[in-house]
Amino acid sequence: MTQPSPARMPVAGSPPPAAPQDTPKPPQKPAAGDKSLYGGTSSRRITVRDIAAAKQRGEKWPMLTAYDAMTASVFDEAGIPVLLVGDSMGNCHLGYESTVPVTMDETTLLSAAVVRGTRRVLVVGDLPFGSYQEGPVQALRNATRLVKEAGVGAVKLEGGERSAHQVELLVSSGIPVMAHVGLTPQSVNAFGGYPVQGRGEEAAQQLLRDAKAVQDAGAFAVVLEAVPAELAAEVTRSLHIPTVGIGAGLDCDAQVLVWTDMAGMTSGRVPKFVKRYLEMRELLGGAAKAFAEDVVGGTFPAEEHTFH
Structure with a gap:
């Protein structure tokens, strides 16, 4: 889950020569007061209201994972509007073979570090496996801990219809929720790996129901992971909340990558949807x-x- 280097500005009083007709114009610097998520000029924390407004504007935005203050500060300065303290910390930060062993103590500790290292981004803390599956009350207890102890602005949890009651209680209690459907890595043992989700009519309809269920429960956004691009596009058109794609094609409202994949820190094989922007x-x-x-x-x- 990087950005191109900003274009060099021309010297004052020396307008640049006209570009050839077939040369694309460089991106323009946002005007003062611009509300864009990426490249906006506001120094306050981004909130879920800003995310909703971006959906209305049709603005696409990037999200990356982060697990420590220093890396998070780099992404904050680069203009990334949303950072996920993902349970991917298990694979790429803590040395586990999957996300399943990640604990609330670990998530809280690293989420607090990311919050301390940033000024503008919306920090979303991932609820790890076993921290919300018992039901809404357990989910509220652990989500409250992330908000109170770590200072995150929102939490994320996996599951569609099966997690709708958890989403509803958290949102009604004042905790913004980013949902996650499609390939849900915490269910790796049930899936028997990391297969693409939503292939076939029945599976596609279930994914649509899952996405609508978490929207109706109050989620402010939903991650679509390892979903056929055509289905992800249909889900995006069907929802009034943003979709965040990871291996879900170009039509999602936002895109996320695990930062160690994006920056070429991960060794060995990486998923097909990963693009390395650095080695x-x-x-x-x-x-x-x-x-x-x-x-x-x-x-x-x-x-x-x-x-x-």
């Missing part, structure tokens, strides 16, 4: 090797790094 694992490994060689060769620390 960070290679760059970081190269820096570590250069440091090690300087130490072994006796060239670090040099005089400029030494106190007398």
